[in-house]
Amino acid sequence: MLALQLAITGLQTGAIYALTAVGFSLIFGSTRIFHFSHGATFIIAAYLFYFVDVSGYGVIPAILAAASGAIVFGLLMYRFIYVPIQRDEGSFFTVFVASFGIGIVVQNVIGMVFGRGYVAVQTSLSKSVELAEGLYVAPLAWIAVLCATVFFAALWYFLRFSTTGMALRALSDNPELVRVFGLNPKFISACAFAIGSLLVVPAAIISGATQGLNPAMGHHVMLISLAATIVGGIGSVPGTLIAGLVLGLAESLALLYVESQWTEAVTFAILFLFILLRPSGLLGRSATH
Amino acid sequence: MEAYLLNLAILISIYSILAVTLNFIMGYAGIYSLAHAVFFGIGAYASSYTALNFSASIFITLPVAMAIGAALSLVLALPALRVRGEYFVAASLGLQVLAVTIFSEWKGVTGGIGGLIGIPPVNIAGLEIYKPGEFIFLTVVTLIVVLVVINRLVHSSFGRSLQAIRDSESAAAAFGKNVPLIKTISVVISAALTAVAGALYASYLAFINVESFMLDTSVLIMAMVIIGGTGTQAGPIVGAALLLLLPSVISYLDFLPQTEIGSIQQIIYGLGMALLMIYRPGGIIGRKKVTSAGGSK
Amino acid sequence: MTDTHTSSSDVLLEIRGLNKSFGGVKAVDEVSMDLRAGIVTTLVGPNGAGKTTFFNLITGELTKDTGSIRWLGQKIDRIKPYQAARKGILRTFQDLRLFNDMTVEENILTSIEPMSFPTFRTRAQRAEQQERVEYALERTGLADKRHTLANDLAYAERKFLSMARILATDARLWLLDEPASGLDPQSYDRFLDILRVEVKKGVTVCIIEHNLDIVISISDRIAFLDRGRLLADGDPETVLNDPELTAIYFGERA
Numbered sequence: 001m002l003a004l005q006l007a008i009t010g011l012q013t014g015a016i017y018a019l020t021a022v023g024f025s026l027i028f029g030s031t032r033i034f035h036f037s038h039g040a041t042f043i044i045a046a047y048l049f050y051f052v053d054v055s056g057y058g059v060i061p062a063i064l065a066a067a068s069g070a071i072v073f074g075l076l077m078y079r080f081i082y083v084p085i086q087r088d089e090g091s092f093f094t095v096f097v098a099s100f101g102i103g104i105v106v107q108n109v110i111g112m113v114f115g116r117g118y119v120a121v122q123t124s125l126s127k128s129v130e131l132a133e134g135l136y137v138a139p140l141a142w143i144a145v146l147c148a149t150v151f152f153a154a155l156w157y158f159l160r161f162s163t164t165g166m167a168l169r170a171l172s173d174n175p176e177l178v179r180v181f182g183l184n185p186k187f188i189s190a191c192a193f194a195i196g197s198l199l200v201v202p203a204a205i206i207s208g209a210t211q212g213l214n215p216a217m218g219h220h221v222m223l224i225s226l227a228a229t230i231v232g233g234i235g236s237v238p239g240t241l242i243a244g245l246v247l248g249l250a251e252s253l254a255l256l257y258v259e260s261q262w263t264e265a266v267t268f269a270i271l272f273l274f275i276l277l278r279p280s281g282l283l284g285r286s287a288t289h
Numbered sequence: 290m291e292a293y294l295l296n297l298a299i300l301i302s303i304y305s306i307l308a309v310t311l312n313f314i315m316g317y318a319g320i321y322s323l324a325h326a327v328f329f330g331i332g333a334y335a336s337s338y339t340a341l342n343f344s345a346s347i348f349i350t351l352p353v354a355m356a357i358g359a360a361l362s363l364v365l366a367l368p369a370l371r372v373r374g375e376y377f378v379a380a381s382l383g384l385q386v387l388a389v390t391i392f393s394e395w396k397g398v399t400g401g402i403g404g405l406i407g408i409p410p411v412n413i414a415g416l417e418i419y420k421p422g423e424f425i426f427l428t429v430v431t432l433i434v435v436l437v438v439i440n441r442l443v444h445s446s447f448g449r450s451l452q453a454i455r456d457s458e459s460a461a462a463a464f465g466k467n468v469p470l471i472k473t474i475s476v477v478i479s480a481a482l483t484a485v486a487g488a489l490y491a492s493y494l495a496f497i498n499v500e501s502f503m504l505d506t507s508v509l510i511m512a513m514v515i516i517g518g519t520g521t522q523a524g525p526i527v528g529a530a531l532l533l534l535l536p537s538v539i540s541y542l543d544f545l546p547q548t549e550i551g552s553i554q555q556i557i558y559g560l561g562m563a564l565l566m567i568y569r570p571g572g573i574i575g576r577k578k579v580t581s582a583g584g585s586k
Numbered sequence: 587m588t589d590t591h592t593s594s595s596d597v598l599l600e601i602r603g604l605n606k607s608f609g610g611v612k613a614v615d616e617v618s619m620d621l622r623a624g625i626v627t628t629l630v631g632p633n634g635a636g637k638t639t640f641f642n643l644i645t646g647e648l649t650k651d652t653g654s655i656r657w658l659g660q661k662i663d664r665i666k667p668y669q670a671a672r673k674g675i676l677r678t679f680q681d682l683r684l685f686n687d688m689t690v691e692e693n694i695l696t697s698i699e700p701m702s703f704p705t706f707r708t709r710a711q712r713a714e715q716q717e718r719v720e721y722a723l724e725r726t727g728l729a730d731k732r733h734t735l736a737n738d739l740a741y742a743e744r745k746f747l748s749m750a751r752i753l754a755t756d757a758r759l760w761l762l763d764e765p766a767s768g769l770d771p772q773s774y775d776r777f778l779d780i781l782r783v784e785v786k787k788g789v790t791v792c793i794i795e796h797n798l799d800i801v802i803s804i805s806d807r808i809a810f811l812d813r814g815r816l817l818a819d820g821d822p823e824t825v826l827n828d829p830e831l832t833a834i835y836f837g838e839r840a
Contacts, residue, residue: 034375081563104508105559108552226379265390446705459667
C-alpha cells in the first residue's frame with residue numbers, strides 16, 4: 001500500500017515536473033535559447049498567486065495574476081535580454097550568463113519582498129482523503145494530473161494543427177522556412193516564450209500548495225527542467241514530458257529505499273546515467289553535435 | 290579596522306584562487322561549471338579531516354586535498370565532457386545539489402550540518418601559521434603560484450589547444466586535438482588547484498560547515514569571473530576583489546536596509562552579469578566584444 | 587602523423603559502397619572512389635550533392651551507414667576526427683571555423699601541435715615548429731598579420747589563414763571545402779600557386795570547388811556528385827564535356 005501511495009504522490013510530482021520542464025524544453029528546442037531564468041518564471045508565478053490569494057481576492061484572480069506575470073516575464077526576458085544579445089552573435093555563454101544573472105535578481109527581489117523562509121498556499125484541497133485503507137490522496141494530486149493532461153492536449157493540438165505551432169516546430173531546424181510560411185521568426189520565438197512560461201503556472205501554483213514556496217527553489221526547478229530535457233532528448237517535447245513523469249515517480253518511489261533528503265540525488269543519478277549511457281535521451285536526436 | 294582589512298585581504302586572495310581556477314576552465318576551455326564550490330568544499334573537508342586525524346603538515350594536507358579534488362572531478366568530467374556544453378551545466382548543477390546533501394549528511398567526515406571545528410592551523414615544517422598578519426603571506430604566495438602555473442599552462446601548447454577548443458571544437462578535433470581528453474585534464478587541474486583554496490580557507494577559519502560550499506558560492510565565483518573578465522589574467526582577481534568589497538560598500542550606504550545586504554549584493558551582481566552580457570560580454574577587463582567564447586561549432 | 591613514402595600511383599584512400607542518409611534522404615549514395623597519392627581530385631556538383639557530407643564521412647565527423655573506407659589499406663571506418671588528423675588526413679571547413687580569439691600565429695601553431703597533455707618541447711622541436719609556422723605565414727602572405735586576432739582579419743585573409751593552418755602540417759591528404767570561393771583574382775593566383783607547390787611536394791588533394799576556371803586549371807581528375815550519387819569520375823576533359831553532366835550542373839545553377 002505504501003508503494004501505491006508513493007506512486008500516486010510520484011504521479012503528482014511527475015505531472016508538475018513535466019509541466020515545468022516542457023516549458024523549458026519548448027523554449028530551448030525551438031529558439032535554441034538556454035533560458036536559465038525559467039526557474040525565475042516559476043517563482044514569480046508561484047509568489048504572485050500566493051500574494052493575490054493571501055490578500056483575499058480569490059482564486060481566479062490569483063490564477064490570472066500568476067499566468068500574466070509568468071507570460072510577461074518570459075516576453076520581457078526575450079525582448080530585452082535575448083534579442084539584444086543575439087543581435088551580435090549571442091553565444092551559449094552570453095545567453096546563459098545573462099539569463100542566470102536575471103534569475104539571481106528575481107530570487108533576491110522576491111526574497112526581500114516576501115522573506116526568505118518557506119510560505120505555503122493554504123487550501124483545503126491539499127488535505128488528504130482516505131481512499132482505501134492506508135491510502136491517503138489529496139484532491140490536489142488529481143488536479144495536478146488533470147491540469148497536466150489538459151495543458152499537454154492543448155499543446156499537442158496547437159503544435160500539430162495551427163500554423164504558428166507548426167512554424168514553432170520548424171524554427172530550430174530552419175528559420176528561413178518560417179519566413180516562407182509568411183511568419184516572422186521573432187514573433188514565433190516570442191510565442192515560444194509565452195507558451196513555455198504559461199506552462200509553469202499550474203505547476204507553480206500546485207507546488208505552492210503542496211510543498212510550500214521558497215525564493216531559492218528556482219534552482220531546483222532548473223535542475224529538474226534541465227534533467228528532464230536531457231533525459232527526454234533535447235528538442236523533443238514528448239520526450240521531456242515522459243522524462244518529467246519518470247523523474248517525479250522515481251523521486252517518490254525512491255522513498256521506499258532512502259530518506260527524503262536524498263530524493264534530489266535520485267534525479268542526479270538518472271541524469272548522469274543518461275549522459276553516460278544514452279546522451280541523446282529517450283526520444284532525442286544525436287547529442288554529440 | 291586593521292584586523293578587518295586583513296581579514297578581507299585574506300578572503301579576497303582565497304576567492305581570487307577560486308576565480309582564477311574557474312576562469313581556467315570557463316575562459317580558456319569554454320566549460321561552464323556550477324559546481325566550483327564543490328571542489329572548494331572537497332579541498333576544505335579533505336585537508337581538515339587529514340589535519341584533525343593524521344597530520345597538520347601542509348606537505349600532507351595540501352597534496353591530499355589536491356589528489357581527492359582531482360580524483361572526484363573525474364566523476365563529473367568523464368561523462369559530462371563527452372557531450373555538448375549544456376550537458377555540463379546541467380550535470381554540474383546536479384553535482385552541486387548532490388554535494389550539499391553529502392556534505393550535510395556524511396557526519397563521520399564532514400561533521401554534518403554542524404561542520405568541523407578546531408581545525409589545526411597550517412603547519413609548515415613545524416611552523417604554525419594562524420595569525421592573520423602571517424596568513425596573508427601564505428594566501429598571497431599561493432595565489433601567485435596558482436597564477437604562475439595557470440599562466441604557464443595557458444601559454445603552452447596545452448593552453449592553445451584549450452583555446453582552440455573553446456573557439457571551435459570541430460576545427461580543433463580536425464587538427465588532431467582529442468577534445469574530451471583535453472577538457473577532462475583541464476577540469477582535473479582546475480579542481481586540484483581549487484582544493485588548495487579550500488585547504489587554506491579551512492585552516493584559516495579553523496571551522497567549516499556546508500554553508501560555505503553551497504550553490505550560492507558557486508554562483509558568486511562565477512559572477513567574479515564574468516564581471517572581472519572571462520579569459521583574462523587579471524579579470525578574475527579584479528572580480529573577486531570587487532564582489533567581496535561590495536558588502537562593505539553597501540553597509541556604508543545608510544539608506545539601504547542593513548539586514549538585506551546579502552540580497553542587495555546578489556541583486557547587484559546578478560544585474561551586472563546580465564548588463565555586461567548585453568553591452569560588454571568580455572567583462573570589465575576583457576575586450577569589448579567577445580565574439581565566440583563558447584562557440585558551439 | 588605518418589611519414590612513410592609511397593609511389594605516386596598508390597591508393598591513399600579507398601572508398602567502397604559508401605552510404606549515408608539523414609531521415610530518409612540519401613546524402614551519399616553508394617559512392618566508391620580511390621584517392622591516389624599526388625593527385626588533385628575535384629568534387630563538383632550542385633549544392634546539396636553531398637560533397638561536404640562525403641568529407642565528414644572520411645574524417646569521422648559523421649559515421650557512415652554502410653560501406654568501407656581504407657587509409658593505406660587499413661580500415662578507418664570508426665575513427666574520430668582527431669584520429670583522422672593524426673593519420674595525416676586534414677581538412678578545411680566551408681565556414682572556416684578559425685580559432686577566432688587567437689592570433690594568426692597561434693592559429694597555425696596550435697594546428698601543428700597535436701598533443702593532448704601538457705608537455706614541454708625541446709629547443710629543436712620548438713625551432714622546427716616555428717620554421718613551419720613561418721613557412722605557412724610566408725606562403726599565405728599573412729606574415730605581417732601574425733599578431734592579429736583571426737577575428738579581425740579581412741575575408742580573403744581569413745580564407746588564407748584556413749589554408750595556412752593546413753599548410754604548416756605534414757598531412758598527406760588535404761580535403762579542401764570551397765577554399766577559393768569569393769576570392770579576388772589576385773588571391774586566386776596566390777591560392778593556385780600554394781596548391782601547385784604543395785602537390786609537387788607530394789600532397790594529395792581532394793577539393794570541393796564551384797569555379798570552373800579553377801577546376802580546369804588544377805584538377806587531375808574530376809568526380810561529379812549529384813544527390814549523393816557519383817555520376818562521373820575521370821579526367822577533366824571527359825567529365826566537363828559530358829553534356830548530361832553540364833546540364834545538371836548549370837541547370838541547377840541557373
